[in-house]
Amino acid sequence: xxxxxxxxxxxxxxxxxxxxxxxxxxxxxxxxxxxxxxxxxxxxxxxxxxxxxxxxxxxxxxxxxxxxxxxxxxxxxxxxxxxxxxxxxxxxxxxxxxxxxxxxxxxxxxxxxxxxxxxxxxxxxxxxxxxxxxxxxxxxxxxxxxxxxxxxxxxxxxxxxxxxxxxxxxxxxxxxxxxxxxxxxxxxxxxxxxxxxxxxxxxxxxxxxx
Amino acid sequence: xxxxxxxxxxxxxxxxxxxxxxxxxxxxxxxxxxxxxxxxxxxxxxxxxxxxxxxxxxxxxxxxxxxxxxxxxxxxxxxxxxxxxxxxxxxxxxxxxxxxxxxxxxxxxxxxxxxxxxxxxxxxxxxxxxxxxxxxxxxxxxxxxxxxxxxxxxxxxxxxxxxxxxxxxxxxxxxxxxxxxxxxxxxxxxxxxxxxxxxxxxxxxxxxxx
DNA sequence: GACCGCTGTTGATCCATGTCAAGGCGAAGG
DNA sequence: CCTTCGCCTTGACATGGATCAACAGCGGTC
Numbered sequence: 001x002x003x004x005x006x007x008x009x010x011x012x013x014x015x016x017x018x019x020x021x022x023x024x025x026x027x028x029x030x031x032x033x034x035x036x037x038x039x040x041x042x043x044x045x046x047x048x049x050x051x052x053x054x055x056x057x058x059x060x061x062x063x064x065x066x067x068x069x070x071x072x073x074x075x076x077x078x079x080x081x082x083x084x085x086x087x088x089x090x091x092x093x094x095x096x097x098x099x100x101x102x103x104x105x106x107x108x109x110x111x112x113x114x115x116x117x118x119x120x121x122x123x124x125x126x127x128x129x130x131x132x133x134x135x136x137x138x139x140x141x142x143x144x145x146x147x148x149x150x151x152x153x154x155x156x157x158x159x160x161x162x163x164x165x166x167x168x169x170x171x172x173x174x175x176x177x178x179x180x181x182x183x184x185x186x187x188x189x190x191x192x193x194x195x196x197x198x199x200x201x202x203x204x205x206x207x208x209x210x
Numbered sequence: 211x212x213x214x215x216x217x218x219x220x221x222x223x224x225x226x227x228x229x230x231x232x233x234x235x236x237x238x239x240x241x242x243x244x245x246x247x248x249x250x251x252x253x254x255x256x257x258x259x260x261x262x263x264x265x266x267x268x269x270x271x272x273x274x275x276x277x278x279x280x281x282x283x284x285x286x287x288x289x290x291x292x293x294x295x296x297x298x299x300x301x302x303x304x305x306x307x308x309x310x311x312x313x314x315x316x317x318x319x320x321x322x323x324x325x326x327x328x329x330x331x332x333x334x335x336x337x338x339x340x341x342x343x344x345x346x347x348x349x350x351x352x353x354x355x356x357x358x359x360x361x362x363x364x365x366x367x368x369x370x371x372x373x374x375x376x377x378x379x380x381x382x383x384x385x386x387x388x389x390x391x392x393x394x395x396x397x398x399x400x401x402x403x404x405x406x407x408x409x410x411x412x413x414x415x416x417x418x419x420x
Numbered sequence: 421g422a423c424c425g426c427t428g429t430t431g432a433t434c435c436a437t438g439t440c441a442a443g444g445c446g447a448a449g450g
Numbered sequence: 451c452c453t454t455c456g457c458c459t460t461g462a463c464a465t466g467g468a469t470c471a472a473c474a475g476c477g478g479t480c
Contacts, residue, residue, distance in 0.1 A: 378427090
């Protein structure tokens, strides 16, 4: 549908899809990879306010200007289309709006969960929470089973700090702590193995279900 | 419209409108007052993840269970209706869904702004940010002018702490600090006067516009 | 009008995390 | 092979905010 006006692109890590303060001109669907959404204070302090995984929709509907940056965290493949196409699509099809509404609510739930994490959890709990979150989203295929999970972190230590409101050093120390406690194995910097999901959940102060 | 199946109620501060883990049974529109949305960890640590002001819609569409508590922070007046009415309404009218979608996106923007505040701002900046935010929403009438604004805080010091990820004591100290710096006047505990919006914005590290 | 209980303030001390500094490791490039 | 650079780790020390403790103001209420 509307194939002519959509373009598929591969985007390298670090490339911006949207910039804070710029006019919204295109929307995208994320086909693979991870995109990070960030906010920056005038003095440079930075906060990641969300991660998007395939097959998320990227862009802020109904707004002239973006309020955040979207940047590829890994190599990413997206399908983009101009604002005009988006607007025609959504006017003609309530089911598209319904789908976007659903995603907005899902992201709202997530953002609020992160507010709890940022405001009330310790550094160790924050790192465990992020590891668990990523492990749940990184691989759309994998069912939610117990047992060890291994995956490649889509974020550097600095980005993890910017997500969790911590410094690089604190993040690094919490990784070593989790490793020494036997909850995770650091296969090689970005490549992490969660030895027991249940244990990670306990470290993250998450309920058994979540 | 549908007047028969909606009920108007006055709710006293501290009364719950929704509870985490409970099934969603009713939705409401907030007519006046302030409602706080909170999340709680198993060990009692608490985080306010949003405030709702008139005329916000309250409730999580399309979900069986609530993931947070909604509680009247002030005396509140709401107009409630059962889930079944809500579902009929939204199926028959795309414009209702559109309105809710808009609000969800607005709340998402706000939640992400709070993530930046929680993760990266200092205690003083947090308190100033909250005062500015409340001053902008507490009175739907007041235009966004400069000059002093006086209003009644809808939250106790403890609740402010739960919003900003701080303790009561730190909140209190930041109030005295802001008072001594001449940015605010504490008329009487809950009754605050912002002497200069511009100065508050600077304390909050907000851009001149926001 | 004395006694409570609740909310808020203030001071003294402590500690989790930030800051500063050094060094390790692997990849890229001469 | 050696150098450089980016990313990560570790140690020593500093500090913002938490914790603990005391007390003030201010309705209720008996």
